[in-house]
Amino acid sequence: MSAILRYSFRLIRLLWVLPALMFSCQSHEQTTTQHKTFFDLKQYIASEANRLTREHPNVTKTVTLDGQIEEKNVDAVDWTTELAPFTSCNINEPALWDKYQVDSTGTTERLTVVYQSLKADLKVQEIRVHFENDRCVGVQIKARTESRLYGIVSDRSYDPDKGYELEGQQDVTGLPSTKYAVKTRYRD
Template structure:
């Protein structure tokens, strides 16, 4: 009986130590970023836009059909999810992108991240900084396999708006083109 209780105690101690360690490990991974932290940027941007009660003049086009409407997003994180979801700070991707930093003059710096593996969906992430603040973001995504090919160009201008252009080609179907242009409207 005493033999069993020692093993039970050791087992419970190991379980306890692992359960205490897991959240800390997750938190430390979140803090370690190799590249521009796009997820954190869009979390801050969503909070700002919500606090300002910003509306969007949104034009959506699918092939030749076009519609424009003014909306007030209920959830800015969801509205900006295509951008925030383009985070390249995954542990398995730390050696999958090359960074080229270029000084463009007038206080502009371009951080150009290019995938070295053409199988990665995020092929390009360009972050243009003006005096260390984000001036614009361009994301190029590409998905390709035997039956489906899709390419997206996402452009974001902080506090002004965004555009999303998507082209998809599915075998045996016509090619589809989509675009969304969103302009932010602030209340005076």
Template sequence: MKYYPALILFVFLASCGNENKETSKQYFDIKGYFSKEVKKLQKQNPVISKTVLQNGQSEARSIMLDNWEAELELFSASDINKPAWKNSYQVINTGNIKEYISKDKQLKTRKISIESYRGTIKHITILNASQNMLYSSEEQLDYYPDSLYSIKKRQTVRIMGTNSYSIFARFKN
């Protein structure tokens, strides 16, 4: 009988923990998805054909990357599963595409679009934007698992002007 209050407390704490886990992953887990991709790519160690274009100058080469976590950091950083953003995104399902669209223009990640087929992700597009009086930035991130990824970024700093770059990387088979 003296263990009864401890049992009630344990059940209460366990149920609170499960509820927090469910609400913290309200939207697609971008961070978790790209963490798995990083582990997979570190293990596979694929050769990629990578082209970098910055302000009209381009460079292309075939390489093997040592740090996939750094390479895909912009994708992982677009995680929208913050408790404060619980109701900040509208979720739209259209056929094989699920979109998360920001209701608040102050949030950096404005849109995530995930195309899947039979439970397998085929394409992820992420649109990020931020601005203030001195700075504006726009990013479009595209990821096709085991195929290619691209990053297009445009930054405008009031005093320094506009800087744009893009990265296009194709996995070689």
């Protein structure tokens, strides 16, 4: 019986050692995970806010609310606050990378990259980023927010050489729709 027992222990050891040897001899290919990234709108707008703060351009701001227009020249602008509607639309987050389809058109000299939402319930429905010679020359955003009580649809566009525009409509249950527009232009 002791010979059978010794044989069993050898067999058990062999069954443990053999798989370990087999797995240790395999070549382990490292798989590299590519990190998909989108245009970093948050960083871009922050750098634009810094640039505009340094350059201190004269600004004409036009606000339209339900057809009533008010225009004024503004000298002191907090650009971080002023451009917050764009910063809030940043989609360069890992949790959002699979929620947008990315397409591009044009050439390396003039390129447009489009991020299109794959889900209707996302706040940012579309972002278009325009480049000329690798320099961002414009951003356009279509956004919407909906709940049981209200809905907001907005179009936002930013041009680093001219200014920005916000247009939209707000619908609140039980109240008339409100249409608004904000247009800011740099003056010479």
